[in-house]
Amino acid sequence: MNQTARARSWIEHANGHRDFPLQNLPLGIFSRPGQGQRCGVAIGDAILDLHAVLAAGLFDGQAKAAVEATADGTLNGLFALGREARVALRERLLHLLGEHSEHRAQLQGALYPASECQLHLPAKVGDYTDFYVGIQHATNVGKLFRPDNPLLPNYKYVPIGYHGRASTLRPSGTAVRRPKGQTLPAGQTEPRFGPCARLDYELELGIWISEGNEIGQAIPIAEADRHLAGLCLLNDWSARDIQAWEYQPLGPFLSKSFITSLSPWVVTAEALEPFRCAQPARPQGDPQPLAYLLDANDQANGAFDIELEVLLLTERMREQGLPAHRLGLSNTLNMYWTVAQLIAHHSVNGCQLQPGDLFGSGTLSGPTPDAYGSLLEITEGGKQPVQLASGERRTFLEDGDEIILRARCTREGLASIGFGECRGTVIAAN
Known part of the structure; x- marks a missing residue:
């Protein structure tokens, strides 16, 4: 167990916090009444204003440069600096917020209750790409339309994806x-x-993408991890009836572009390092990835063990004081391709990735119905309604329904870290 795993903070509510203990320190953009957008770090139930810490003279070197790069109220500039700047900032914050910090008095005024702050998208997204790497989801959906041949021949060779719409990305x-x-x-x-x-x-x-690449220059699979800034939760809201009519022959369009919800905190690659693990072995008979997608280190340590949860809260359930209904509990180990493979594939044709670009993984369903990641799968296309404690039934979402996504990393001997929540409530069409 390393020193960081045992570390405690002088901010008592951060110790043992469900999502944001000292070991996490996710990055985000927040504002307070009467103030513009600023870079902050979640710590327990509070947000540390990094610009206030900068003004107090508590950053230097690369940590100072990292915070200065967020002066425009986005994380794009910080992402562009790459891993070394993030590591320097993280190490300085671990010291400042650790239980033996000598700077408590100076930092008190830079801490704000998270409940009093508004969270924004962490970066200005130039391009958004949605992948389709949840093989169980791809199989389940394929069975609805092609029972005898659910996966198309290219699925196990190519990380399938399409270019999404960045203008309608919105925070939780x-x-x-x-x-x-x-x-x-x-x-x-x-x-x-x-x-x-x-x-x-x-x-x-x-x-989230950190350092980019020049147009025409592919990112080698062995170097792809350097281009990962961090992860968040993403809800790719989908209009299934519109999608069924429009997707042939090119794929989803209006059925996916009306809104995509994001959790506002970027859980950095460094915070996630203890929760890396081997990519699950492919089933016997599946093809080996082509050479540009295959790296021994990535296969041994390129996956993430993150528990994913979906909850539904209807208007009637809120009125009756009922808890949210769990729709699914899955894991990122259901990804058929690693994050590094997605980055390498996206750039292999010379496509330019830029700091603040965003990928969606695709729906991450597990192998059993209690781990499915969409109502399309859970209800078998609307044939098997979900029964709720309120007496209601759902095949698809109704106005007033709220979907809540959560994610958490846990491992024996380590402090668990979480992603916060990604929430969205359906309101009626105009």
Whole structure:
């Protein structure tokens, strides 16, 4: 057990905190009434204002440069500095916030209750790519349309993805307006236009890019980890009826672009290091990845062991004082490809990645119904409703329903760290 694993903070509510103990220190962008956006770190139930700490003269070297790079109210500049700057900032914060810190008095004024702060998107996202690496989800959805051949031939060779819409990425808590679009009713030959009737969520991991690459220069798989800034939660809200009509032949369009919700804290690659593990072995008979996607170190240590949870809270459940209903409990070990493989594949054709770019993992379902990551799978396309303690049933989401995503890393002998929550409540179409 290393020294950081045992470390405690002088901020008592951080010790043993469910999500944000001293070992986490996720990065984010927040504001307080009457102030602009600033870079902060979550510690227990508080946010440490890094610009206030900078003004107090408590940063120097690369840690100082890291905070100065966020002067525009985004993390893009910090991401661009790469791993060394993040490590320097983390090490300095571990000292400042550790139980033996000599700077408590200076830091007290830079700590704000998280409940009094507004959280924003952590970076300005130039490009957003959504992958499809949850093989169980791909298999479940494929079975709905191709029972005898759920996975297409390219799935186990190519990390499947598509370019998403960055302009409608929003932080947790933003309302989800029910979208409108074209759908083809069952038994009809012509589409109709109107509100989506089969609104769904998708449980995904968000992957933040740090250093980019020059156009035309691929990122080798052995170096791809250097381009990972950190992770968050992502809900890829999906209009299933609109998607079914529009996706042929090019894929989803309006069914995915109306809003994508993100948890606002970036859990850094360094905080996640103790929870890395071997990529699960591929089933016997599956092809080995092509050479540009295969690295022995990545296979031995490139996966993350992160528990993922989805909860549903309806309007009636809130009125009755009922707890949220767990829809699924999954894990990032259900990813068929590693994060490094996604980065290497995305750039192999010379595509330029930039600091603050965002990847979605695709829906991360587990092998059993209690681990599925979407209602499309849980209800078998709407055939098997979910029964709720309020007496309600759900095949897809109704107005007033709230979806809550959570994630947590746990390991024997280590402080657990979490991602906070990614929430979104459905409101009626305009």
